[in-house]
Every structure is written in structure tokens, then in C-alpha cells.
Amino acid sequence: MTAYEKKVFWIFPLVIAGLSFLFFQLFYPYHLFLKEQIRLFLYTPDYFLSYFNKPAWLASYIGDFLTQFFYLRGGAAILSLIFVLEWLLGAMVLRNLLPSGKVFVWALLLVIADWILHCDTLHSVAVSIGFILTLALFLVYTIASNRWLALISGVVFALIGYWLAGSSFLIFPILVLALDLKKGKVRLPEWLLNGVIVFSIPLASRHHFLLTPIQAFIFPAFNVRSALLPGAFIVALSSVLFLEKIEIRYSRFTNILIPFTFISLLIAGIMTTANFNFEKILSLDGETYFGNTDRVIGLSKQYNLKNKQATYFTNIALARKGVLPEYLLDFYQPFSNGLIPPVTPEESWQSIFVSNEVFFLIGDMNMAQHSAMLGNTFSPYQRSSRMMRRLAEINLVNGDSAAATKYLRILSKTLFHREWADSQLKMIQSSESNNWLTSKRRLLPNSDILRKSNDYLSSLQFLVEQHSDNAVAVDYLLCYLLLNKDLKSFRENYDRYCLKINRPVPKVYAEALLAQLVTDGASQQEALSYSINPETVKWFAEYTRIFEQTSGDINALNKQFAKSYWFYYHFATIQKK
């Protein structure tokens, strides 16, 4: 190493590890949680063997093994470690190819590329591991001391590289060429042989691995953007090669320009790829999954997102606390789509993935199971630790111990869900129960109906008919009707289910009742029977006065009444895309 390299060498891994850890831990952790949830890593022989059904088996197995650690709150450390390894190996490879003093700097391009890629939910650790394996294999190749050993090892690696590492291995012939150029001895036939083998194997093997042509050339990645990583290496290599003289001549200038460019690239890449809005939604989802209800509400207030999914999790949190009808309109409500989002082929896999939460909450176990099955089926890898857990819970509630055992047995073969699964299995075996199960089971329906999977109103009505003390279902039904502006049905159902409940009339219900009582021409005595807060009545009167005075001018009412049901009723409209 040069003196410069010795001076700066130790700074790099610290900076890479530190900054990337801070970024993914503080600004992007929920993407990592989701990556673990859409995976199911099992410690069984047949699970290991299943990796041989596709190329990049080693990269995928190691990648998925590491991904399970995203379950932990400090899972970002895994990515930091990967980035440091990429940088180190990248620098070593560049060093082998070119005698530049700045290889450790140029190798940062790999970290930047992979960092940007990891901002995408579907970019897997397997792609990074595949790239690391490619670099490692090349370093082993460079050890070959003579021509024949190089030829043999080149052919062997060409044959097995794609099988081990996947699409990243496609840069191997380029590395071999670069090495030969450095040595001043390009043996074209040997290089061509290597190149032909490497580039033809994906196509030649794609039917064996059941991949389309594009998939064969990008596997284990999901999209072609993953080429950014090997692409970054080619850029680094080219830069070292072609800019070496400029670097030497204008070293002071380049010492500033290169880091500045890299930082700009990283920031630009993050800003264009990272979806911080989606990260916010994932934080609401994540905290819902973890059961941190108060945190969900706090985050929702902080974010103030006008987003159906954000509202979905907020409503779940409010309902869990029993305050849905109190604070419903303190948050953005896209009609009833924020209560029970439609699950249609047009929805994203992530929407389908979380759709079971509301059904599980309100006690519709069949809809919850249906949604969880769909969530698993449409998740990127069709095996999800989160869906396994939910399916186990649903069947525990249903008392279907055989089905619950199926899912629990699977989870008992994982690292982080094993303990919970084993405790549930023990409970089944001893026929025990617990308070949570007892309360959930109490609300199971006693009779049956048939309904379409998207007929949420029928589902809600059925649930509350079966158990009118299912307060969460009652609130969801009433809020569903209110958000769809069906005040007549709202009042009918309120009368049927809420008059018996001993609680102050929640704010949104009170506002809606007042509006409907006026429409129905109810008598004063009838109105009084609802025990609506007199302040709400005064407020209604004031709203009505201003509305009539201004002929329903939204601007006149917005400031004072934006969070009232009357304002929602008069002015909320669905915007069609």
C-alpha cells in the first residue's frame, strides 16, 4: 500500500459502515423489517435443497440467511457489513487489475450502487452476496500462476459461477480481460471461450431453471436495475484506467472532486430511489404488526399523510384503543377505502399483504384467512414469516388445531419465530387457552352466510348480528356507513347496536346522529334520548347557520369545522384517477 492508502484505509470501512448503518437504522428500517416478513428461512434439509431449483443457489441461500436478521431492530448492521465487504473486495480486485493509488476510493462506487439498490423493497441481499461471490471467485482466479491453471480455473469458474452467484457473474469475463490486459497478454481464444460459456449458460439453462430470458440474465434480482451494481464496477474500473493520469496530474483537484461526486451520486441516487413516503407507511404497518398501537397513532399524527394505506393502519390503531368513532375525522379518510381497502388485481402485492389485519381485528376469521392466503400467494417469494404467523393465529382462534399446527411447525424451524411457535404448540398439546384466545373465540360466528370476498358491508353486518358486543366490528360497521355517507343505515344500526352500550356518544357518531335526526324530522324527545353532548348540539347549530348563510361555502366552514362529520358529508368527494 502507498502512504496515502495507509493513511486513509481505515477511514473507509468506518465511514461506510457508520453512515449506512445510520441511514438504514434511522431513516429506512421498516423496509428491512418488510424484507424479513416476506421471507421464510427454514433450517431444514429440503429447504436448503430447494435452492438448487434456481441458479445463484449459494448467493440466494446466504442472502436469505442474512435477511432473517432484519427481524431485529439492528438489522441494518447486516447491510453495513455487506457494503464494507463489497468495498474491500472491490478494491482488492481493482488493485489486481490496475496499479492506481485510488482503488479504495473508486471501490466506493460499488457501495453507492448497492446502497441505492437496497432502497428498493424487492432488491434482495442475495444480489449483493452474488456480487461479493463473483469478486471472491475472481480473486481466487488471479492466484493461478500459469497459463494452463488459469485456463482450467477460468473454465471451471465460468461453468459454475452463474450456478453459484447468479447474474453478477456475467462481469467475470470482463475482469478476466482486464487482468490479461494488465499482464499484457490477451489470449483471445481463451478469453472468448470464457466469455461464451459465461454468457451462454443463463440462456442454455433457463428452461432447466424455469426462467424467462430476462429473468435468466438478472436472477436473483427482480428487475434489470440490479445491473447498476456490476455496472458500477465497470465504471470504477474504467475510471481508474482512463483517469489515472488526470488523477496524478491534478491530484489536489481530484481529491476533492471525486469524493464530492460520490456524495452527490449517493444523495441523488437515494433521493430518486428511496421512497420515504412508503417508508412512513411501512412504519405504520410495522408498528401495527408489532402491536405498538400508541406509536402508530403518534406517527400518523406526525406524518399527516393523505394516503389510503396510512389511514388503514391509523384506523386499526384507533379501533384497538376503542376510539375510532372519536378521532376518525382527525385523520384523512378516503371514504371507506381507508377502513377496509379493496383487494383487487389492480392493487399492489403490498396492499394485499396487509389486508388481513383489519379482518383479524374485527373477528372475521374466514376473510382474514382468505386475505392472509392471498398475502402469502402474492408476496414476492410466496413464503412469508408474517403470513405464517397470522395463519397460525387465525386457526388457533378457530380452534382448528391441525391447521394451526401446520403453520406452527413451519415457524418452529425458523430462528426468530421458533420460540413463539413452540409456545403455541405446547398450548395446543395441553389443550390450554389464554385470555387473548378466549376473547377472540367468544366473537366467532355461530351461523353462516355466503358473501363475495369484497362484500365488506355484508361481512360487517353479519359479524355484529352474531355478536352485538363486538365493539370493534360495530364501530367499523358504523364508520363504514358514515364514510360512505349512508346516514339512514347508520342511524338504524346505531339504534340497534349502540343504544345499549354504556358509553358517551362518540364525537363522529354524535355529529352524524344530529344530521340524520334533522333529516328524519325527529322530535326533541327523540333527540334527547341519544344523550348527545350539548356542546356538540351548539356546534351543529353554528355549522348549520354558517352553511346556510354562505350557501355552503367550503372556505367559510373549513377553518372551524374541517374535522367535523358535517364538513365531511358535504364536501368529501372521491377523486377518480
Add this chain to the structure above:
Amino acid sequence: MRAYLIGYLIAVVIFSCSGPENVKISQEFPPVYPDYIGVTIPQNISPLNFLLRNHPEKLIVTIKGKSDSITVKGEQKIEIPIGHWTNLLTSSLNDSLTVQVLIRLNGEWIQYKSFQWHVKSDKIDSYLSYRLIEPGYEVWNKLQIVERNVGNFDERVLVDNNLTKGSCMNCHIHGNQNGRLSMFHLRGEKGGTILNRDGKLRKINTRGKGMISNAVYGDFHPGGRYAVFSTNIIIPELHANRTDQLEVYDTASDLVVIDLDSDKAITKPFLSDTTAFETFPVFSADGKWIYFCSAPRVVLPDSIKSLKYNICRVGFEAAKGEIGTKVDTLWNAKKMGGSVCHLKASPDGKFLLYTVADYGTFPIWHREADLQMMNLQTGEVDKLKGVNGPNSDSYHSWSSNSRWFVFASKRDDGIYGKPYFCYIDASGKAHKPFVLPQRDPETYDNMLKSFNIPDLSDSPVAFDAADIEKVYMDQEAEQVK
């Protein structure tokens, strides 16, 4: 140091070679999974590898035949060597193998009550095809149709929808239990019914003029020229109670015969009117009859529990390509108190196998759905008590010698269907079924897909997933007239 090491190694060898001591004799059968206790197996089946559910520390299994035996050791599961297994079966034809299970559990050796495997010389067809699909059915993502050699653990993917733009595929069947004649439906933009005749693949758009849908459930005529299909408008809905999940019913269904040589559709008005639902047609073994399920139309979904299908038959004249006019009822749903679907006639013409549920036409999600078998000569119905399990049993298919049939059963967990084989002896008696063996007996525990529509054939089909991709992408569909 060296002496200590040698002494240690000797001790390890001695102690690991020492046999079980103070063995406790149990009067119970071992808790094996899958349930292979007392099953009847064909001579050409792959090894019945199993595991013990009580997680022993050591497991020793001895399988004794007339003149041979195997001892296999493991911890919680065993993998029987296939070569030795094959020899053992061959030397025990029409006899029984005795299986002794010895375990070490919490330091204690326990010998369980031994059980039998009854080996039959009647072979089962060597290939089993099935669709692997998540148990949602009305939606799909990744699907495959797979062909498995039942004599070993070799599996081959025949169709993978990753290569056909995510299209749905279903209802794969063989003609005469033979790999040279088969078909399945491939849906989607470039889809069609893929007909395989001696390895030559054709894509047929089976929705002819006036038909309510493309072909759905079907069967080949034994002559191979014709195929009979139902056409269905299928509606899925969800139950609300905890025991039932999905309900699927038809709002319309009709029957049609297609001449596969001329792509001509043949039907009769009474098989496509709106007063009744006709579905699940199959040809009789001699091709002279079409058996099908028929139910009078009811208002759906309100009267779903009144929707009950009979077994009917109508004549078919292959030489003229004509359907008869007289319909007989062989099984009266009202009288019998159930609803039938999935008819399958045995190749020897003796039996008709079908599924009975309380109502409806989609028994996969009906836990009470059971197989029944009608003797076509006497009309007697065998309720197959020793065959049916808890949860749904359905989607069966015969082996070419009519001695075996395979069916999909959800008996394990009520959700994931697995293929079970059942032996019918010469007197027509059904024996205890067993699940398709897997190399690793934990495979079923870890699987998140159902084995759907298991279908037997005596030979492999001549195409694979690459061929289907080509047909899907490049071949134009012939149009049924």
C-alpha cells in the same frame, strides 16, 4: 496427548456401537407421519419414508419381508435405500412386510407395536401428474403442473406459468391413463386447451359459438378422437363460519363433446339449457355412455344448500359422433341426501368413483366431502368408510388396471391437499390408503402448496415446460366450430 486421543476415539466407537438396552415394550403403534400403519402398497412404489412425531433422539426401523429385511437408522426420520427397498417389495409380493420401530426417547429405549405393509403384485401406474397451487384456488400466482415417477422420487415440471406470463392452468388429464394422450387448459391471452397426442401439441380455443365459456372439466373418449367437457360460469364466495371457508358454485353450466380431429363441437339442447346445471362429464370405459352430474337450477347463492347434483348418463355413439337423447339417473341426490361431483369411471368398466358432499359442486372446501364408489353392474354403492378421512376427499383418478386409484385428501390439516393411493382388490374391496411417499418425510409439513387434480398415467408425457412455453407464445389456437 496422543494416547488420550486414541483412547477417546476407542471409547466413542465402543459406546456408539453398543445396542439398545433395557428396551421398554409399548403396546401402541408408533406416532409415524405420514400414517403408513397397515396400508396396502403396490410393488412399484417408492420407499415409504416416515418420521416420528415425538422427536426421538434415535430411531431404528426394521422392515422384514418373507426372505429379506432392511434396517434403517436415523434420528427422527428414516430414508430407506431405494435399491434394497425395491428388492424387498419384489420378494414380498402379495405378502406383508412387518415394520418394527425402536426409538430412544429421553434416554429410554422404546419398542413400539409392529405394523404391516401389505404388498400387492398389482402395479400402480408409474406416473402421477398434479398441479401445485396455493389453496386459494380462485386466484393464483405461481403455478406448476408436475409429473412424478411414483417408483422413485423423480419429479419433472411439465408446465410452469412463469414461462407463460403468469397464466392459470388447470384440469390436466390423461386419456386411457396414457402419457401419449393428455390435455390441460392454459388460460390467458395466448391460452387454449393444450392437447397432447403422441408428443404433438395443439392449442385449441374450446369456446365455440353459443358456448358460455371455454371448456372446463373434461374427459377423453377411450377411442381418443372425442373429448367431453363442461362449460361453466364459476362464482367463488366466502363462508363466514369457522369450519367452511370457500364455496364455489356455477351460475350456469352445460356439456359439449368436441371432435378433436375436426374441432367440431357436438351437443344437445337438453345439455345446454338453463333449467339445469350439467357438469363433470366422463365417458364410460367402453365409450358408449357419458356420465355427468346434473342439478335442477336454484336461486344462488341463497339456495346453495338446495343445490344437489345427481349422477346421470346419456348414450354416445362414437361412430356417428352423436349424443343420445335419453338421460338416465343413476344416483338421485334428493333420495341419497347429498350432491355428487367428480365422476371417474374405472377402466375395466366396473366402477364409478365420485365425491359426495352435502350440497354444491366444489367439494374441496367441504370438510364432509367423501368418496363413494358405485358398482356399475349391480348399482350397489360402497361408501368407502375405510378410505375416507376427516376433511375433504376428492379429485380422484384411476390406474389403468383399475386396481388403484389416487385422490386428493385434506385429512391432515383441512387446508392442503395431498395425493393418496387406494387399492381395490378383485372383490371390489377398498383398502387403507397411503399418501404419496416423499424422499424427506418432512416435505409435506413444509409445503405451502396443495397437490391438486392428481392423475395417473402408465407412461410419461413427451413434452415439458419449454415446449409449453413455445406453444403458448408462438402457436395460434385452432377454433372449435
